Amino acid sequence: xxxxxxxxxxxxxxxxxxxxxxxxxxxxxxxxxxxxxxxxxxxxxxxxxxxxxxxxxxxxxxxxxxxxxxxxxxxxxxxxxxxxxxxxxxxxxxxxxxxxxxxxxxxxxxxxxxxxxxxxxxxxxxxxxxxxxxxxxxxxxxxxxxxxxxxxxxxxxxxxxxxxxxxxxxxxxxxxxxxxxxxxxxxxxxxxxxxxxxxxxxxxxxxxxxxxxxxxxxxxxxxxxxxxxxxxxxxxxxxxxxxxxxxxxxxxxxxxxxxxxxxxxxxxxxxxxxxxxxxxxxxxxxxxxxxxxxxxxxxxxxxxxx
Amino acid sequence: xxxxxxxxxxxxxxxxxxxxxxxxxxxxxxxxxxxxxxxxxxxxxxxxxxxxxxxxxxxxxxxxxxxxxxxxxxxxxxxxxxxxxxxxxxxxxxxxxxxxxxxxxxxxxxxxxxxxxxxxxxxxxxxxxxxxxxxxxxxxxxxxxxxxxxxxxxxxxxxxxxxxxxxxxxxxxxxxxxxxxxxxxxxxxxxxxxxxxxxxxxxxxxxxxxxxxxxxxxxxxxxxxxxxxxxxxxxxxxxxxxxxxxxxxxxxxxxxxxxxxxxxxxxxxxxxxxxxxxxxxxxxxxxxxxxxxxxxxxxxxxxxxx
Numbered sequence: 035x036x037x038x039x040x041x042x043x044x045x046x047x048x049x050x051x052x053x054x055x056x057x058x059x060x061x062x063x064x065x066x067x068x069x070x071x072x073x074x075x076x077x078x079x080x081x082x083x084x085x086x087x088x089x090x091x092x093x094x095x096x097x098x099x100x101x102x103x104x105x106x107x108x109x110x111x112x113x114x115x116x117x118x119x120x121x122x123x124x125x126x127x128x129x130x131x132x133x134x135x136x137x138x139x140x141x142x143x144x145x146x147x148x149x150x151x152x153x154x155x156x157x158x159x160x161x162x163x164x165x166x167x168x169x170x171x172x173x174x175x176x177x178x179x180x181x182x183x184x185x186x187x188x189x190x191x192x193x194x195x196x197x198x199x200x201x202x203x204x205x206x207x208x209x210x211x212x213x214x215x216x217x218x219x220x221x222x223x224x225x226x227x228x229x230x231x232x233x234x235x236x237x238x239x240x241x242x243x244x245x246x247x248x249x250x251x252x253x254x255x256x257x258x259x260x261x262x263x264x265x266x267x268x269x270x271x272x273x274x275x276x277x278x279x280x281x282x283x284x285x286x287x288x289x290x291x292x293x294x295x296x297x298x299x300x301x302x303x304x305x306x307x308x309x310x311x312x313x314x315x316x317x318x319x320x321x322x323x324x325x326x327x328x329x330x331x332x333x334x335x336x337x338x339x340x
Numbered sequence: 341x342x343x344x345x346x347x348x349x350x351x352x353x354x355x356x357x358x359x360x361x362x363x364x365x366x367x368x369x370x371x372x373x374x375x376x377x378x379x380x381x382x383x384x385x386x387x388x389x390x391x392x393x394x395x396x397x398x399x400x401x402x403x404x405x406x407x408x409x410x411x412x413x414x415x416x417x418x419x420x421x422x423x424x425x426x427x428x429x430x431x432x433x434x435x436x437x438x439x440x441x442x443x444x445x446x447x448x449x450x451x452x453x454x455x456x457x458x459x460x461x462x463x464x465x466x467x468x469x470x471x472x473x474x475x476x477x478x479x480x481x482x483x484x485x486x487x488x489x490x491x492x493x494x495x496x497x498x499x500x501x502x503x504x505x506x507x508x509x510x511x512x513x514x515x516x517x518x519x520x521x522x523x524x525x526x527x528x529x530x531x532x533x534x535x536x537x538x539x540x541x542x543x544x545x546x547x548x549x550x551x552x553x554x555x556x557x558x559x560x561x562x563x564x565x566x567x568x569x570x571x572x573x574x575x576x577x578x579x580x581x582x583x584x585x586x587x588x589x590x591x592x593x594x595x596x597x598x599x600x601x602x603x604x605x606x607x608x609x610x611x612x613x614x615x616x617x618x619x620x621x622x623x624x625x626x627x628x629x630x631x632x633x634x635x636x637x638x639x640x641x642x643x644x645x646x
Contacts (some may be wrong), residue, residue, distance in 0.1 A: 154557040182553065198553040200518065207513040212506065241547050241580045247488065247504040251460040274547045 041065055041097055042330045044090055045320035046104035046141075048113075049073050049159055054316075055089035060330075062166070062321030064314050066093075074107050074114075082114040086139060101329040102141045103320045106159035109134055109143040119148035119156060125192035126165050130326035144323055147193055155198050159316075160184045163288050164193060166319025167311045177285040177308070179297045181206075183275060185285075199275045205268055214249050214267055217260065225299075227262025231269020232300045235277065242274040272300045279306055286311050347371055347403055348636045350396055351626035352410035352447075354419075355379050355465055360622075361395035366636075368472075368627030370620050372399075380413050380420075388420040392445060407635040408447045409626045411468035415440055415449040425454035425462060431498035432471050436632035450629055453499055461504050465622075466490045469594050470499060472625025473617045483591040483614070485603045487512075489581060491591075505581045511574055520555050520573055523566065531605075533568030537575020538606045541583065548580040578606045585612055592617050 043058040051073035057066040072078055072085040080087075094100055109117035117134030124147050133142040146158030160178050164186050167176060172191040178184045181202035187195040209215035231249075235242055249267040252258035258266055279285075285301070287294040288311045301308045324330050349364040357379035363372040378384055378391040386393075400406055415423030423440035430453050439448040452464030466484050470492050473482060478497040484490045487508035493501040515521035537555075541548055555573045558564035564572055585591075591607070593600040594617045607614045630636050 148561060149557075150561050150563075154554060154561040154563055156557050156560050197550050198557070199549045200520075200552045201549065203518045204514070204549075204552065207517040208510070211513040211517050212509045214506075235547075240584045241541075242549065243505045243507065243510075243577070243580045244503050244584055246506045246510065248460060251455075251462050251504070254462050255454060255456050255460040257456075257460055271549070274549045278546045278550055 039065055043324050044093055044100055044102040045317050047106055047316045048104050048108035049106040050075055053085055056317045057093055058317050058321050062318040064317045103324045105144040105162035110158055117143040117145040119146045122147050122149050123192040123194040126322050126326045130323050133327055155196055157184055157196060162319035163315045165322050166315035167288050175283045175285045176288055178288045179293050180289055201271050201275050205271050209264055222261050224262040224265040227265040228269040229303055231266040232273035232303050235270040235273030236304045245270055276304045288315055345371055349630050350399055350406055350408040351623050353412055353622045354410050354414035355412040356381055359391055362623045363399055364623050364627050368624040370623045409630045410447060411450040412465035416464055423449040423451040425452045428453050428455050429498040429500040432628050432632045436629050439633055461502060463490055468625035469621045471628050472621035473594050481589045481591045482594055484594045485599050486595055507577050507581050511577050515570055528567050530568040530571040533571040534575040535609055537572040538579035538609050541576040541579030542610045551576055582610045594621055
């Protein structure tokens with residue numbers, strides 16, 4: 035502990051397939067982390083409690099009373115304790131005032147956000163990343179690529195609208211369970227095929243339905259290398275997602291670095307100028323929500339000289 | 341045999357997942373049939389030859405010299421003998437003059453058709469169904485719903501253009517391997533949810549990418565019964581396919597009866613007036629191709645009094 039910045043919060047990013055615990059300092063930055071494959075559908079023996087103890091016990095013993103805040107599917111109906119969705123628009127205040135508690139261990143959980151106007155949509159976990167990315171800005175479009183890509187509109191620090199694209203999950207399902215993957219060689223980087231897929235889907239006036247099979251037909255007619263078929267398919271799906279981008283948008287990309295670069299490249303092909311957010315926005319978001327909820331002291335002088 | 345119409349041809353509809361053998365009379369109609377789950381990826385021990393013998397040996401013994409013609413994936417690169425694709429436009433003459441032969445057993449195989457102009461696409465098996473449906477017409481749009489739906493344009497008896505939609509296969513992959521199926525109850529007929537999905541996808545100006553997740557979000561927000569989620573998803577995918585329908589088209593639906601009725605209903609919701617073809621178009625198509633290839637006598641008087 036000596037020589038280390040004092041920790042103020044334990045943050046948990048607890049999703050469907052993984053659990054990442056972070057020890058967070060008084061500036062919302064990560065001091066230490068511990069990642070396990072213990073998503074809520076892949077819990078170890080002993081369930082939520084055992085997973086929680088495994089990643090937090092040493093830190094709680096070293097710093098008794100350290101508050102702990104989690105975000106993600108751990109707060110879903112299938113999670114440890116349900117943290118019911120907040121209605122959009124919602125910002126840090128709304129989230130902080132609707133935390134759920136796992137009373138037995140003193141853990142708090144950030145709620146997700148629901149849209150229930152003309153369209154229905156939900157997010158859980160991404161709201162915390164967005165809040166963490168709102169450091170120097172309080173408005174704009176944030177794009178969080180992944181299994182379920184989210185396009186999020188922020189105004190005055192609040193999430194006012196969002197849209198889910200199942201791009202990553204659809205890609206995996208098509209690759210692993212349709213003819214499009216059956217004859218493809220293992221994925222190899224092939225930027226040409228990726229770019230071609232992006233442009234093809236982005237430029238079409240129709241839906242992507244009639245384009246998917248081209249990933250197979252182009253190979254059969256020797257117009258696409260078999261080694262590029264999956265990159266082309268990935269490009270088609272991302273290009274189709276980008277067709278919904280609002281005119282003139284300049285998104286902030288949030289998420290895993292290589293995936294963000296992939297989206298940034300695709301966006302550039304479609305005339306969209308995107309920047310990539312700094313990493314660790316989840317920890318920053320948990321920190322901001324914890325401060326707003328009064329889980330940690332928010333007087334800056336306290337952080338510098340605890 | 342006594343009292344039975346004389347058979348003139350053995351027809352095989354040999355696809356990826358099943359093999360259907362038919363004994364065909366001199367009018368191109370089915371006298372008898374034998375269906376097995378022996379698609380080219382599910383062959384019995386002994387492979388193609390064993391499957392072929394099992395379904396045809398008795399007929400060949402009863403009527404020595406009876407010609408045999410097959411259509412479908414049996415002629416693909418993964419099939420018994422490859423029947424290379426014919427270029428579109430192609431009609432019965434082009435197909436009949438490019439049959440492949442499995443010399444060891446005297447079987448002929450109908451080639452598929454390839455598009456290699458501005459777009460690439462392929463069909464194999466559907467060309468025979470289309471030829472079989474061209475009895476009273478020689479032009480129009482034929483729609484063959486299924487794992488890979490085909491929209492086929494016919495002029496002067498020839499297939500001039502077509503488009504593949506992976507609607508059925510995408511539905512199965514999404515149902516079985518994404519979150520959309522994970523929480524859904526087993527499929528139950530629910531026409532309201534199906535209709536709603538069709539309309540939602542057909543009316544959108546964007547791609548379907550952002551709509552798929554609504555099959556989950558609408559359930560989570562109590563706006564769609566969980567029991568209707570898969571019907572809604574099916575409607576979304578079919579509605580998206582129908583967005584590509586040419587203005588004013590009056591398609592002929594070809595295929596399995598209940599699936600054709602499902603498409604007919606969806607088309608009606610989108611203002612498209614479709615009719616459903618008579619069954620057994622595959623046998624009729626094999627018959628027309630066999631006649632054109634000289635595999636069977638084509639003098640009608642011979643059929644009536646063999």
